Amino acid sequence: MSSFVDFQNEIYLSGLAGIVPSLPMTAAGLEERAREVLDPAAFAYVAGSASAERTAHANLTAFDKYRLLPRMLRGSSAPGARDLSIEILGTRLAAPILTAPIGVLGLLHEHGEAVIAEVTRELGIGMVLSTAASTTIEEVGARAGAWWHQLYWPDDKELARSFVERAEKSGASAIVVTVDTPALGWRPRDLALGHLPFLQGKGIANYLSDPVFRAKLTADPEESPEAMRAAILTWTGLFGNHGLRPADIARLRDWTELPIAVKGVLHPDDARQVVDAGADAVIVSNHGGRQVDGAVAALDALPTIVATVGDRAEVLFDSGIRAGSDVMIALALGAKAVLYGRPWAYGLGLAGADGARHALRTLLADFDAAMGLSGCTALHDLSRTMLSSHR
Secondary structure (H helix, E strand, O other), rough: OOOOOOHHHHHHHHHHOOOOOOOOOOOHHHHEEEEEEEEHHHHHHHHHHOOOOOOHHHHHHHHHEEEEHHHHHHHOOHHHOOOEEEEEOOOOEOOEEEEOOOHHHHHHHOOOOHHHHHHHHHHHHHHEOOOOOOOHHHHHHOOOOOOEEEEEEOOOHHHHHHHHHHHHHHHOEEEEEOOOOOOOOOOOHHHHHHHHHHHHOOOOHHHOOOHHHHHOOOOOOOOOOOHHHHHHHHHOOOOOOOOOOOHHHHHHHHOOOEEEEEEEOOOOOOOOHHOOOOOOOEEEEHHOOOOOOOOOOOOHHHHHHHHOOOOOOEEEEEOOOOOOOHHHHHHHOOOOEEEEOHHHHHHHHHHHHHHHHHHHHHHHHHHHHHHHHHOOOOOOOOHHHHHEEEO
């Protein structure tokens, strides 16, 4: 039986022939290489966070508050003895990991979202497709394995419903409503470059291809630069929704039979409200620190959210995963699965499908190895008893 940690053996065996990995083996290494190689605007868009970036930093250091307590002599060291698979929101995954919804992947690769769809299908993990994609819902759906559609709820009910219906028809197995982005946060790295890709017509493919959106236009955006500028201005008036309320989650429940996850929740009262309104899952997230600087680290909010709604809804975690032990800590604190963001995006920008695959296999192998070395044969072996607080 093959396992994710087999990636380690592949690397060592290749080393006997003098072949070593062309990409870094750590998340930090991928970020540093991307800083050196990628277009500055593309790197800033992915790497940047809000204001002084304190929350982005806190997302990483929050993991330092915990240490794993490995168990020995449990017969779980053999890779074939471990089962990392999970079913969550009706989606079967080979490991409890999904790619987080990162927008405008066209900045990193011409076919960014399609590439990630194919790589995640190959690896058996999940993909969450951003509304702000460079590739349409339909194109991604034709290539993806297990995928969910992330909805930035626009300031137009019919347009929101159209996105949901398109995702459902294209094979999405869940809808992820992001609620922490009624507008973009203050992002100095992008501001320093005067760079907002959407104003260049990038990352709005799902709008330009949507019949409800196109009905608002007086000309086909592909006909002329003037028509495209008009379409972009129409987009600016629709992106984000300051009026979103729990009742909208209930409305979404009427629109679709797909499971609903609400992403961007940090406060237990918000978690309770969205579950009361019909959400099947809550994703504890601060948008990777990109929205409110000084906000609580996502990991610090996780245990309270689990205690509040974990008996009624699935709880997932996002914001700060960089290593296999991070995945274990989040799961031990009660998350059922994690969303993984920036490192695979750097890999995509550095080497396309090979780079994204490398970044994802690195995390999966690290997680697989750590599980075995900690005495875990399956995900149900992870609990708070495997954690020691470390201050």
